[in-house]
Amino acid sequence: MSAAAVIDGQRALGFDLEAWSRVRLAQVEHALSQWVTAEVAQGLDHGAPAALVDAMRYAVLDGGKRLRPLLVLAAHEATSQSSAGDHPQAALRAACAVELIHAYSLVHDDMPCMDNDVLRRGKATVHIKFGEAGALLAGDALQALAFELLTPPDDGVPATVQARLCGLLARAAGSAGMAGGQAIDLASVGMALNERQLREMHQLKTGALLQGSVMMGAYCGAPDARALDALARYGAAIGLAFQVVDDILDVTADSATLGKTAGKDADHAKPTYVSVMGLSASQDYAQQLLVQSLAALDASGLGCTQALRGLANAVVHRAS
């Protein structure tokens, strides 16, 4: 199914994911552009931080599908039906913070000592443009900025929400989440992993931050225990589906469509779903995970889940 077909399918269900996303993406882009400048320029009159901010902006702005921010905002909308306990400003901050963590991970992942990649989203990678030390520092500063965004001294976001969002993001990003998954990835080059080991690696490397995005969005609303449990299962399913599809696209798409180097997993002898299960079984598995994610939403007791449904479809049926 093509992306256009998915969007048509959503329209047929009375929900226009493209229109929904367009409005949210504009909010996120505006907020990112505002927050990856203002907070760092304060009180400085030396030239060098400007170079750091340039590298941070280059890494974050004008690129990427913004899947994680959209998941945050969709999960928030699904759980914000009650008038009490709704924090839209926190959701926008969470959406941007998750994207900053994702952006920093790409900057560091592309460095010569990791994947040594020169192309990302169709542009030169950060270390190519700003040097290795510049990329290292830009990534470090982006991670710190994510937590700064979540803890505004005055923006009407309650401290309980701030603290919970920080905790969720820190766990999703750290050694038991994204960074841990990258370490497994690094250690697994050239190794024969079985399907369980591959799943564990990807649950950490990609899944933790995608699931974390859903849970952060949920906690900006007023979810009950049933909804939280269902959203955790939804997030786990699409987190894994994202990586299965990534592995499929690495062999079926070309670099121009992907905006990054295609075929690099095989070149680097990295175990992937395609190498472990084969292409056809991987495609079936992605469909199963989509069904699981939608079933979780059915069981959530939440009314307004169209955007989450649409995003799950888009994850599995994307072309890049």
Added chain:
Amino acid sequence: MSAAAVIDGQRALGFDLEAWSRVRLAQVEHALSQWVTAEVAQGLDHGAPAALVDAMRYAVLDGGKRLRPLLVLAAHEATSQSSAGDHPQAALRAACAVELIHAYSLVHDDMPCMDNDVLRRGKATVHIKFGEAGALLAGDALQALAFELLTPPDDGVPATVQARLCGLLARAAGSAGMAGGQAIDLASVGMALNERQLREMHQLKTGALLQGSVMMGAYCGAPDARALDALARYGAAIGLAFQVVDDILDVTADSATLGKTAGKDADHAKPTYVSVMGLSASQDYAQQLLVQSLAALDASGLGCTQALRGLANAVVHRAS
């Protein structure tokens, strides 16, 4: 004045900094050892995160003066005289979180694309022992862990304190703090900075996290506005003093005493206080900053500032 003379001086004032520090250092070491293991092992049965945790522990444990944790704990003790609003568990978490940020910055700073140093605290640097990618990921995971430590779901730390500590640490570590200072440092190699530019660089690179340590400790107690203002000035003065003394020691001490490569600033054509002001004027400046820091404490209205005084003395009169 030697370190022993400083300790004798403190004893003469009825306060034994060495004994005070010994108890707190044992608490911090125990907590770090506990927290840089347990929280990451949860639910994983794959081998590679163990390698990541090994690198993280190597970077953090059994080394360093732990100045930042001691500043957190001393500032907490100075502001915890009231029975209300005292959070010792938060202070211990803040002490460890600040040290994790400091440790990650050293790991990344030592990497080949930055200072390319092979010796740290008398041991091989992390990238020498665990490879460059291992060092990159260990640093990234340590930064995330710092924010995870500050946001325990259940440890009796109020959300208001958790959120404030995260915000202070994120700002101190990020592009308007430590990472920004490192970017200026990087850009200033081989350049002639004046004293104002040098001060700005060091206020960010080293000062922000030292001052942040003091403020985080203070917010674990119940400081009034006068105390907060005084502690901010104390933190700024010792933050700068630390770097002035660092620059002095780089030319006056040997590598064995420092536990790292001596003379490397001059080798790397980095501007330092000694290169800008000369050795004698730098030593005078360090003394002036000590006097400023103690005067700030005099004006704080706080009763129990002996540990903060002792630490200021120790910063300026240290031998390594």
